[in-house]
Amino acid sequence: MAIRDTTIEELRAENEDLRLRLEEAEEALQAIRSGEVDALVVSAPDGARVYTLEGAEHPYRMLVESINEGAATLASDGTILYCNSSLATLLQVPLEKLIGSNFTSRAAAPDVTTVAAILERCRKEQCRAEVRLVTSGGHYVPVLFSCRGLGMEKDGLSAVITDLSEKKRADEIVASGELTGSIIEQAGQVILVCDANGKIIRASQLAHELYEKNLLGERFDEVCVLRMGDSRSIFSILDPLQGRTIRNEEVMLEGKTSPERHFVLNAGTLTDRQGKVIGCIVTLTDITYRKRAEQAVLKSEARFRSLFEGALDGIFLTSTGGRMLAANPAACEIFMMPEEELCELGRGGIVDEDDPAVIELLEERRRTGKTRGELTFKRKDGTRFPADVTSVIVGGEEPHAFVIFRDITDRKLAENSLLVAKDELEREVAMRTDELAQTLARLEEEMVARINAVEALREKERMLIHQGRQAALGEMIGNIAHQWRQPLNVLGLIIQKMPLAYRKGLFTEVFLDESVTNAMRMINHMSVTIDDFRNFFRLDRDKTAFKISQAVDNALRLIEGSFESRQIDIAIDYGEDPVICGYPNEYAQVVLNILNNAKDTFEARKIESPRIVIAAYATGEASVLTVRDNAGGIPDNIMPKIFDPYFTTKGPQGTGIGLFMAKNIMEKNMNGSISVRNTGDGAEFRIEAGTVHGC
Template sequence: MQLINPNGNDHPPGPSENSVTATGADEPAGRKGRRNLNRWLLAGLLPLAALALQWLLWERLQPYVWLFFYPAVFLSSWVGGRVAGLLATAFSAVVVWYLFIPPRYSFSLVHPSTIIALLIFAGMGVLFSLFHERLRRAGRQTRLALAEAILGREHLEHLMEERTRELVSLVDELRRKEADLRRSQELAKIGSWTYQADGRLEWSDELYRIYGLARGKFTPDVPSFLEIIHPDDRAHMQHWVKACLGGENPGELEFRIVRPDGSVRFISGHGALSRDSEGRVTGMSGTGQDITERKIAESAHRESEELLKLFIEYAPVPLAMFDREMRYLYASRRWRSDFGLGDRSLVKVSHYAIFPEIPQHWRELHRRGLAGEILREEAEEFRRADGTVQWLRWELRPWYDAGGKVGGIVIFSEDISNRKCAEDALQKLNEELELRVAQRTETLDVILSEREAQNAELQRAYHELEAETARRIRMVEELRQKEQLLIHQSRLAAMGEMLGYIAHQWRQPLNVLGLHLQVLGLSYQHGTFSRELLEESVGKAMGIIRHLSRTIDDFRDFLILNKEKTLFQVDEVIVKTVGLIEEHLKKAGVRIEVACTNPPEVNGFPNEYSHVILNLLTNAKDAFLERQTEHPVIRVHSGSEQGKTVVTIADNAGGIPEEIIDKIFDAYFTTKGLGKGSGVGLFMSKMIIEKNMGGSLTVRNVNGGAEFRIEI
């Protein structure tokens, strides 16, 4: 850290300052850089070598997961310094955790001992790395020696002529100490600065390196120094500078800087005022140390403590961690619940103050655990102060601090009172059962004879059940056959209707065909027969024959049962079906209106669907004839609603009586006279739509007639 002159005195710098800054040149920067690079490479290769050896020899080394990593971390810290040691520690901990600690290839920690071992390793790595703090103390001693040398040089100015030889010797010694100071600063990452009364501010080479600046390219002064301070710390630094200008002792200050490459470093600064014999401030000097790694380590340590706290607090078992005085450090929620401790704070509270009823032999076990023993008990009685008794299954293990010493113990204590009571109750039940078995042994023969009679009865019941099952299977088969018969009857009825329609459709074309043949005969008799008349008559006759052939094809297609579902257009099926019956309806005086709005395709059985429409149209025609309806009309409409294809067939035949409207889809139910209806048409239509095609067929009375609605 560096500052301006606190009181503005203009005393010129003495020879001591000049001699300090004019010490012999350090070793070349290139050589030093290569040496540091080699040390870092060696420090980085050590944990990698440990990983390779551990991987190759793992089958022989199990379960000693840390065997090679302890010496690797120690040597990395020794070769590369504190940062290299901490990085090697972190790398080794992560690698061992992921590759060798069960369950392998994950960051899960199952056993508390694994956590403790991991923490011990991390603590030892930090301990090895902090060994370089001794070099920091050596730096302090060097600075004290430098201050003594500066005072001696000021005194030597008055004795220059008398003590030239001593001055030369002291100057040489000072140069050696300055070289040692530079080396110490490099090792400890501590740079020094001085501020003279004339406004001159000087930095050591290490301070330039810490700030990421190059000597000669950056001139240190207060404004430029404040520019590299982190914006969040700049106001605090300005306040510190102002206080020093007021004559206050600078003391210590931690702040952040922003290097030219954008990286942020944490700096610990120390400063001291220099005063003359009259107490006036003549300058200031101090140091700046890069403590970024220490801050990172402190943050990691805090995170580790927080993780340990969370792990214990939310552990699904009763778990508590104590220090050497048996004071609580952490306790799980299950521990609080099992022992009725509520939500009060337990940190730093003595375990014996909370449970004064703990017996003396348990306290002795705690002392043995603090001595390093691992103890456990599967079931032990604990009498509470309120007179209640708890049965506990417990385990006690020591935990170790960074120095390898026992820092306290971890206790797992599970309340097994319910299990113990259950075991006692089971023991009592076993005794009662043995007594009952002994009592019932005498009546065993009677029971066996009763069981034989029961077995005989069960055999008879089994045979009866077999007979009943066979009878029911036959009934099911008969029902299936009846259903097939219904389908066959429905098909025969439809065939009968179709034959009537075909006979009607063929009668007129056959009459026309006969007339054409008669015309040919008469024209031959009267001598008017000609080739043109023959060709005209043959053409008309062939047209009539093709019409009759299409009628036969339509009839054949209608009677073919579809075996697999196919996509079909509802409009096409409606038009085709209406075409089969349209002439018959006209003969009966029935007008049919068809309105199709191009609904979406349906996945189903088109011939069965046509059968349903034909059945509904035939029923409407029969209702007109039965009731002698004036101006009979059948309206067929197709469309889509909410993604479904909807077809409605409505008539004006007066509707269906309300007392039978719910029965018209029942098998063998008919309102027609004897011999005019089988009662299976609507039943089979509903089965085709709902069972075979997954749709619905419903009916309602609207506008003086019935409306059948098909939805698929």
């Protein structure tokens, strides 16, 4: 790269010198025109010459010819009457053709108006302006056009044309230098300019930011450690300084605290006009993100290749027109031919073109970019097989498509088998349906018969319940008779005693009051007995919390007269007296049935010291009541039957429904249970029910 050998400051000085020389020339010409100068001393290659100006036209012309600026004498309309060779050389027009032409015609089209205005104004005063003249080759030449009138006695104009090309170039060079510095500083790349000794003399802003310091004056090799390519060798600034150009070399910058970064390095030599090395320029283009993207692409390609090669389904990579680009091993195995042969056959060689689904799937893929369906493929040997096909178009400069397929021959066979099985199943279902209808008809008949039987059983159960109630009522009447017998005897004695006392004179007011009080006490006792029996047979409508002692005492009051007359001893231990949830009257009826059965067993077996022990306690979430007697127990052969309906050991006098009803009450109404076992000298009934938490 060639570089000028003059500095910007020198060019500026040269430009200023040209301007001063131009002003001196104009002042000299003005002095000549005004007659203030008699002679001129002009330096020439062969020595100084003296020109006399007093009326000597020839010496004046020699002076004009010797100056570097273009000079001309113009008519008032701009016609060139005379010009020197410098102007002819500037315009690249022969002198003889230039004289007689109009000066305005030599101006560039955009500056014609400016030149004409100067020619008009310069008759009154000196005028100057920068304009462009056109050479014979059509090139624009920037000049300073200075013009003034020749005087009152002469109708003409004097013009000096100074070539500004060098000045413009100097200005451009200065501006270019400043622009270059600005460009380097603001460049979007890392740019480093070094002198011949490898010191950094210019650097872009990105370069300072990259190394986090001001690099100017630093030696390149000391601050910029760049590893080149795979060789990992260090780039040296000596390479471009020794004339070796480096282009598009990948390098890596290893940061101390930041991740490594990748760049493309370009380095070239800077020379002056004589070819001498004056420095070099290094540019670094950051490709870190591109390298990371490339690595990601490589990983992605590796994953894709792994999936492509290892997939169990066949995969084709094709053009949208059907040309086969690649086939994975599974596809080659399915078609039983190598990849090259598959690619040569293309879509037309492996797809059954008679399959109507081909056109439909291709149209759907063209419209939506993807499709899925079933196609019929054909192998090299002519065999055909069905396949489940999925195809997706992948965009890009050259769109292509992935075709993923799976041989579904086995699935089709299975589907056909399923269809056959389905038909057979439908026939079997039809047969079974007929059989089921017949079975349902029979079941309906049996159901009617069973319903009738259930109704009969319910009627029988109602009869049993009625009989049970009748039996219970009979027992209750007997119990009432037992309860009332003693009060009635007492009343009878009171009544019989009253006439005897009257006849013996003992019928006093005191005697009468005592007799009435005793009689009323017996009558109240009999009334309470009636209330107890009436409350016992009243139905409980809602579950309620009650103590076990409450229900047991109610049952005992109904039979206490009967038990006392038979001298049956009853021992009671309520313990903590658990509270349970249920129907107290029904619970008392269960206890009453057990007590009556014990009383009957005592009489039947003639037990000498009959005794019943009643105990209550709580266990966990349940309450337990046990009723134990000493009547000898229940024989093992009848133990499992005692809760069955109609089972009795009392002969015609028994109904066989007492314990059956007790079991139903505990299980259905009280959410509890009742059981029995033999003890040492009798039987023990166990009644369990939920505690108050059940309410």
